Structures are given as structure tokens and as C-alpha cells.
Amino acid sequence: MEHLEHTETPSDMKSQIWKTFWILLGLTVIDIALYFILLSYHSMLKNALFIILGVVKAWYIVGVFMHMKFERKMLMYTIILPMIFVVFLVILMLIEGDFTNKLRW
Amino acid sequence: MANSTTLSTGKTFAWGGGKSPFSVSYGKLMMWIFLLSDAFTFSSLLIAYGFIRYSYQAPIANTIIKPLQHVGENFVEEMKKAGLFVQDHWPAPELVFNHFPFIHGMHLPLFFVSLMTFILIFSSVTMVLAVEAGHRMKKDEVANYMLLTIIGGAAFLGCQAWEWATFIHEGARLDYNPFGPRSFAALFFIVTGFHGFHVFSGVVLNVIIYLNVLAGTYEDRGHYEMVEKVGLYWHFVDLVWVFVFTFFYLI
Numbered sequence: 236m237e238h239l240e241h242t243e244t245p246s247d248m249k250s251q252i253w254k255t256f257w258i259l260l261g262l263t264v265i266d267i268a269l270y271f272i273l274l275s276y277h278s279m280l281k282n283a284l285f286i287i288l289g290v291v292k293a294w295y296i297v298g299v300f301m302h303m304k305f306e307r308k309m310l311m312y313t314i315i316l317p318m319i320f321v322v323f324l325v326i327l328m329l330i331e332g333d334f335t336n337k338l339r340w
Numbered sequence: 341m342a343n344s345t346t347l348s349t350g351k352t353f354a355w356g357g358g359k360s361p362f363s364v365s366y367g368k369l370m371m372w373i374f375l376l377s378d379a380f381t382f383s384s385l386l387i388a389y390g391f392i393r394y395s396y397q398a399p400i401a402n403t404i405i406k407p408l409q410h411v412g413e414n415f416v417e418e419m420k421k422a423g424l425f426v427q428d429h430w431p432a433p434e435l436v437f438n439h440f441p442f443i444h445g446m447h448l449p450l451f452f453v454s455l456m457t458f459i460l461i462f463s464s465v466t467m468v469l470a471v472e473a474g475h476r477m478k479k480d481e482v483a484n485y486m487l488l489t490i491i492g493g494a495a496f497l498g499c500q501a502w503e504w505a506t507f508i509h510e511g512a513r514l515d516y517n518p519f520g521p522r523s524f525a526a527l528f529f530i531v532t533g534f535h536g537f538h539v540f541s542g543v544v545l546n547v548i549i550y551l552n553v554l555a556g557t558y559e560d561r562g563h564y565e566m567v568e569k570v571g572l573y574w575h576f577v578d579l580v581w582v583f584v585f586t587f588f589y590l591i
Contacts, residue, residue: 263457266586293579313372325390332392335391
């Protein structure tokens with residue numbers, strides 16, 4: 236598994252870039268469409284839906300645009316695994332925010 | 341002893357020494373590590389937003405005005421009277437960010453920020469096309485795509501300046517928010533300002549790279565890796581915007 240980059244022809248790479256662009260554009264359009272469809276509807280489920288769409292977009296940006304998909308797995312884990320701390324902090328702070336909310340009202 | 345010899349020469353062992361275990365150059369690896377630390381900074385800001393927002397009451401459901409409907413000159417005052425902008429409830433983003441340049445008196449939630457998102461995605465694409473052209477050592481193509489990326493970045497910054505100006509014109513300050521809780525405006529200015537400053541830095545870096553490409557610096561060097569490194573930073577700025585867009589405008 237030496238650097239996959241060298242096995243790709245320029246036209247392959249170019250078509251992949253444009254494919255990713257259309258995927259990102261499509262996901263953003265879905266985001267906006269969902270926003271207007273669910274405009275008067277508020278729930279954690281809707282928020283989760285937007286966050287999942289955001290993470291999918293992030294995966295395409297990091298994977299293809301930033302070339303992470305084609306780098307060594309070692310580099311990928313070095314960068315991605317520390318993000319587990321962010322997930323940890325998100326969960327902690329949402330619990331804490333809920334508690335603060337209950338204290339106030 | 342024999343064991344250590346096989347380790348340092350063995351092809352399958354990445355950490356044997358003599359070559360980068362990550363199979364990338366020093367500069368690129370350091371850019372990745374920097375971006376990781378920057379990701380932590382932005383995560384902290386966005387998590388602070390999430391925490392503060394969650395500690396207030398949820399936005400009041402808006403049943404008064406629908407997209408594309410006419411809005412009056414003193415929209416904020418009307419919404420305050422209607423009880424949609426109060427101190428205890430987080431304001432609904434759709435009622436705050438509903439302006440579009442050159443269009444007055446119309447409720448257009450999310451329209452302008454969608455345009456900004458498209459601009460940033462497109463400038464990300466031209467950046468990655470510049471990197472791809474760099475692999476093929478096509479100097480003119482790299483220069484053209486870099487120029488398009490710079491234009492995209494500048495357009496985004498212009499949009500953000502307009503967004504800020506509108507928000508400030510309506511009375512929002514770091515310590516005052518006419519739409520409800522004070523921290524709403526403060527968080528908006530700090531998070532989008534921090535992101536905007538990253539975009540500005542990215543545009544400056546892109547301009548430097550563009551001038552170097554024109555001067556033939558990378559042509560002489562034999563590779564366009566510098567474009568890739570700055571490209572990583574530029575894509576990261578786009579990545580952060582995906583989440584700023586999600587948390588500030590969609591949710």
C-alpha cells in the first residue's frame with residue numbers, strides 16, 4: 236500500500252474532485268431544503284439530522300479535498316483519533332447545559 | 341543485535357527509521373498537526389455556543405411570518421412586541437438573519453448564508469484543482485485556479501462584512517443584543533469573526549502562493565507542495581464553515 240496517489244491518472248483525480256463537489260453541493264441543498272420543510276418543527280432529532288449531514292460533508296472535505304483518504308492510515312488515526320476528546324466535551328457540555336437550563340427555569 | 345537490524349531494514353515496519361512513517365513531508369505533517377490544534381480551538385468555541393444556547397429556553401416557534409413575505413422597516417420592534425424576541429428565549433436564527441443585499445422589505449431566512457456557503461465550497465474546489473494541476477507541473481493552470489480561489493475567498497469576506505454591518509446596524513454589539521440573550525450577539529461576533537480572520541489569513545497566504553507561482557518559484561523547485569500545504573489550510577477553513585453554518589443558522 237505505497238501512496239495510492241501515484242496510481243491515479245490526472246483525469247481520475249479531476250473527475251473525483253468534481254464528483255465530490257457535486258456531493259457537497261447536493262448535501263448543502265438537502266440541508267437548506269430540510270431547513271425550510273422543518274421550519275416550524277423543533278426537536279433534537281432535527282438537530283441530529285443536521286449534525287449528521289455536517290459530519291458527512293466534513294468526511295468528503297477531509298477525505299478527498301484534503302487527500303486524507305489516500306494518506307497512510309497512521310496519519311489518518313493521528314489526526315482523527317484525538318477528535319474523540321471533542322465528542323467527549325460535546326456530550327459533557329450538553330448535559331451541563333441541560334442542567335443549567337433546569338436550574339434557571 | 342540481529343533483531344534491530346531486521347527492524348531498521350524491514351520494508352513492512354514503518355517506524356524502522358530512515359524514512360517518514362507517515363509517508364508525508366515534514367511541512368505537511370506539521371500543517372496537519374496545526375490544523376488538529378485549530379480544530380480543537382474551533383470545537384471549544386462551538387461547544388461554548390452549544391452550552392450557552394442549551395442553557396436558555398428554546399426559540400419560540402414563529403407562526404407570524406413565512407419566507408418571502410413582506411417585512412416592515414422596524415421588523416425587530418414588531419418581533420419584540422409579538423413576543424418572539426425575549427430575554428429568556430434564544431432567538432430563532434431565521435428571524436435574525438433574514439436579509440439579502442439590495443432586496444428590502446422581504447423575509448429571506450438563510451438565503452444569504454447559503455450563497456456564502458456555495459462561494460466557499462466553490463473556492464475549495466478551485467483550490468484542490470490548483471493542487472491537482474501542480475502535480476502535473478502546469479504553471480499557468482495552477483496560477484489560474486489560485487486566482488479563482490483568491491476571488492472566492494475575497495467574495496466570502498465581502499459577504500461576511502455585509503452580514504456584520506447589517507447585524508451591527510440593527511443594534512447588535514459584543515455586549516448588547518436586541519434579539520434576546522446578550523450572549524447570542526457576542527457568540528456570533530466571536531465565532532464568525534474568528535472564522536473570518538482565518539479566511540482572511542487564508543486569502544493572504546493564497547496571494548503569497550499565487551505570486552510565487554507567477555514568479556516560477558515552485559517551477560524551479562521542481563514541485564508544487566507549498567500549494568498543497570496552503571490548500572490543506574484553505575480546506576480546513578471551508579470545513580469549519582460547514583459547522584458554523586450548521587450550528588449558527590440551521591439549528
